Amino acid sequence: MAVYKVTLVFALFCVVLQAQRPFYAGKRPIGYPEIESNVEANQFGENGNLPIEANGDWNLIKRLSELPEDKQPFWFLNWKQYDDLRKNPQTYPLRPNNFANNN
Incomplete structure:
Protein backbone atom coordinates (compact mmCIF):
# COMPACT_ATOMS: atom_id res chain seq x y z
CA MET A 1 0.00 0.00 0.00
CA ALA A 2 2.89 2.39 0.74
CA VAL A 3 4.28 1.79 -2.74
CA TYR A 4 1.00 2.94 -4.27
CA LYS A 5 0.98 6.10 -2.16
CA VAL A 6 4.58 6.93 -3.14
CA THR A 7 3.80 6.25 -6.81
CA LEU A 8 0.67 8.40 -6.61
CA VAL A 9 2.56 11.27 -4.95
CA PHE A 10 5.35 11.01 -7.54
CA ALA A 11 2.83 10.97 -10.41
CA LEU A 12 1.01 14.01 -9.00
CA PHE A 13 4.34 15.77 -8.59
CA CYS A 14 5.20 15.09 -12.25
CA VAL A 15 1.78 16.28 -13.40
CA VAL A 16 2.11 19.52 -11.45
CA LEU A 17 5.55 20.15 -12.90
CA GLN A 18 4.42 19.48 -16.47
CA ALA A 19 1.36 21.71 -16.03
CA GLN A 20 3.55 24.77 -15.47
CA ARG A 21 4.31 25.15 -19.17
CA PRO A 22 2.08 24.17 -22.11
CA PHE A 23 3.40 21.56 -24.51
CA TYR A 24 3.27 23.89 -27.51
CA ALA A 25 5.60 26.43 -25.87
CA GLY A 26 8.60 24.17 -26.35
CA LYS A 27 11.12 22.71 -23.96
CA ARG A 28 13.48 25.70 -23.84
CA PRO A 29 13.12 28.35 -21.15
CA ILE A 30 11.50 31.67 -21.94
CA GLY A 31 13.99 34.40 -22.71
CA TYR A 32 16.16 35.26 -25.63
CA PRO A 33 15.34 33.31 -28.80
CA GLU A 34 17.87 30.90 -30.20
CA ILE A 35 19.45 32.58 -33.20
CA GLU A 36 21.63 30.92 -35.76
CA SER A 37 24.93 32.66 -36.21
CA ASN A 38 25.26 34.21 -39.63
CA VAL A 39 28.84 34.11 -40.94
CA GLU A 40 28.41 37.27 -43.02
CA ALA A 41 26.82 39.19 -40.18
CA ASN A 42 29.60 38.14 -37.83
CA GLN A 43 32.41 39.47 -40.02
CA PHE A 44 32.78 42.58 -37.86
CA GLY A 45 32.38 40.75 -34.56
CA GLU A 46 29.46 40.32 -32.23
CA ASN A 47 29.73 43.89 -31.01
CA GLY A 48 29.89 45.44 -34.45
CA ASN A 49 28.61 48.98 -34.64
CA LEU A 50 25.39 48.41 -36.58
CA PRO A 51 22.30 50.64 -36.60
CA ILE A 52 19.26 49.28 -34.82
CA GLU A 53 17.04 50.04 -37.79
CA ALA A 54 19.02 47.58 -39.96
CA ASN A 55 17.87 44.65 -37.77
CA GLY A 56 21.29 43.01 -37.98
CA ASP A 57 21.35 42.90 -41.79
CA GLU A 66 26.50 52.07 -52.29
CA LEU A 67 23.53 54.38 -52.97
CA PRO A 68 24.10 58.06 -53.64
CA GLU A 69 23.85 60.17 -50.51
CA ASP A 70 20.60 61.85 -51.56
CA LYS A 71 18.93 58.42 -51.95
CA GLN A 72 20.06 57.02 -48.58
CA PRO A 73 17.47 56.94 -45.78
CA PHE A 74 17.70 59.49 -43.01
CA TRP A 75 18.37 56.91 -40.27
CA PHE A 76 21.31 55.55 -42.25
CA LEU A 77 22.89 58.97 -42.68
CA ASN A 78 22.58 59.81 -38.99
CA TRP A 79 22.92 56.42 -37.30
CA LYS A 80 26.07 57.38 -35.37
CA GLN A 81 24.27 60.39 -33.88
CA TYR A 82 21.29 58.18 -33.08
CA ASP A 83 23.64 55.70 -31.38
CA ASP A 84 25.14 58.45 -29.23
CA LEU A 85 21.69 59.70 -28.32
CA ARG A 86 20.52 56.21 -27.32
CA LYS A 87 23.60 55.63 -25.17
CA ASN A 88 23.40 59.04 -23.45
CA PRO A 89 19.79 60.21 -23.49
CA ASN A 103 5.91 65.33 6.54
Whole structure:
Protein backbone atom coordinates (compact mmCIF):
# COMPACT_ATOMS: atom_id res chain seq x y z
CA MET A 1 0.00 0.00 0.00
CA ALA A 2 2.89 2.39 0.74
CA VAL A 3 4.28 1.79 -2.74
CA TYR A 4 1.00 2.94 -4.27
CA LYS A 5 0.98 6.10 -2.16
CA VAL A 6 4.58 6.93 -3.14
CA THR A 7 3.80 6.25 -6.81
CA LEU A 8 0.67 8.40 -6.61
CA VAL A 9 2.56 11.27 -4.95
CA PHE A 10 5.35 11.01 -7.54
CA ALA A 11 2.83 10.97 -10.41
CA LEU A 12 1.01 14.01 -9.00
CA PHE A 13 4.34 15.77 -8.59
CA CYS A 14 5.20 15.09 -12.25
CA VAL A 15 1.78 16.28 -13.40
CA VAL A 16 2.11 19.52 -11.45
CA LEU A 17 5.55 20.15 -12.90
CA GLN A 18 4.42 19.48 -16.47
CA ALA A 19 1.36 21.71 -16.03
CA GLN A 20 3.55 24.77 -15.47
CA ARG A 21 4.31 25.15 -19.17
CA PRO A 22 2.08 24.17 -22.11
CA PHE A 23 3.40 21.56 -24.51
CA TYR A 24 3.27 23.89 -27.51
CA ALA A 25 5.60 26.43 -25.87
CA GLY A 26 8.60 24.17 -26.35
CA LYS A 27 11.12 22.71 -23.96
CA ARG A 28 13.48 25.70 -23.84
CA PRO A 29 13.12 28.35 -21.15
CA ILE A 30 11.50 31.67 -21.94
CA GLY A 31 13.99 34.40 -22.71
CA TYR A 32 16.16 35.26 -25.63
CA PRO A 33 15.34 33.31 -28.80
CA GLU A 34 17.87 30.90 -30.20
CA ILE A 35 19.45 32.58 -33.20
CA GLU A 36 21.63 30.92 -35.76
CA SER A 37 24.93 32.66 -36.21
CA ASN A 38 25.26 34.21 -39.63
CA VAL A 39 28.84 34.11 -40.94
CA GLU A 40 28.41 37.27 -43.02
CA ALA A 41 26.82 39.19 -40.18
CA ASN A 42 29.60 38.14 -37.83
CA GLN A 43 32.41 39.47 -40.02
CA PHE A 44 32.78 42.58 -37.86
CA GLY A 45 32.38 40.75 -34.56
CA GLU A 46 29.46 40.32 -32.23
CA ASN A 47 29.73 43.89 -31.01
CA GLY A 48 29.89 45.44 -34.45
CA ASN A 49 28.61 48.98 -34.64
CA LEU A 50 25.39 48.41 -36.58
CA PRO A 51 22.30 50.64 -36.60
CA ILE A 52 19.26 49.28 -34.82
CA GLU A 53 17.04 50.04 -37.79
CA ALA A 54 19.02 47.58 -39.96
CA ASN A 55 17.87 44.65 -37.77
CA GLY A 56 21.29 43.01 -37.98
CA ASP A 57 21.35 42.90 -41.79
CA TRP A 58 24.89 43.71 -42.99
CA ASN A 59 23.81 43.23 -46.61
CA LEU A 60 21.32 46.08 -46.19
CA ILE A 61 24.09 48.32 -44.84
CA LYS A 62 26.33 47.44 -47.78
CA ARG A 63 23.57 48.15 -50.29
CA LEU A 64 22.62 51.44 -48.65
CA SER A 65 26.22 52.61 -48.52
CA GLU A 66 26.50 52.07 -52.29
CA LEU A 67 23.53 54.38 -52.97
CA PRO A 68 24.10 58.06 -53.64
CA GLU A 69 23.85 60.17 -50.51
CA ASP A 70 20.60 61.85 -51.56
CA LYS A 71 18.93 58.42 -51.95
CA GLN A 72 20.06 57.02 -48.58
CA PRO A 73 17.47 56.94 -45.78
CA PHE A 74 17.70 59.49 -43.01
CA TRP A 75 18.37 56.91 -40.27
CA PHE A 76 21.31 55.55 -42.25
CA LEU A 77 22.89 58.97 -42.68
CA ASN A 78 22.58 59.81 -38.99
CA TRP A 79 22.92 56.42 -37.30
CA LYS A 80 26.07 57.38 -35.37
CA GLN A 81 24.27 60.39 -33.88
CA TYR A 82 21.29 58.18 -33.08
CA ASP A 83 23.64 55.70 -31.38
CA ASP A 84 25.14 58.45 -29.23
CA LEU A 85 21.69 59.70 -28.32
CA ARG A 86 20.52 56.21 -27.32
CA LYS A 87 23.60 55.63 -25.17
CA ASN A 88 23.40 59.04 -23.45
CA PRO A 89 19.79 60.21 -23.49
CA GLN A 90 18.95 63.73 -22.43
CA THR A 91 17.45 63.70 -18.97
CA TYR A 92 15.55 66.37 -17.14
CA PRO A 93 15.53 66.91 -13.36
CA LEU A 94 12.29 66.03 -11.63
CA ARG A 95 10.34 68.74 -9.89
CA PRO A 96 9.62 68.13 -6.23
CA ASN A 97 6.21 66.67 -5.54
CA ASN A 98 4.25 68.86 -3.14
CA PHE A 99 1.84 66.08 -2.29
CA ALA A 100 4.44 63.45 -1.34
CA ASN A 101 6.72 65.68 0.76
CA ASN A 102 4.19 66.67 3.43
CA ASN A 103 5.91 65.33 6.54
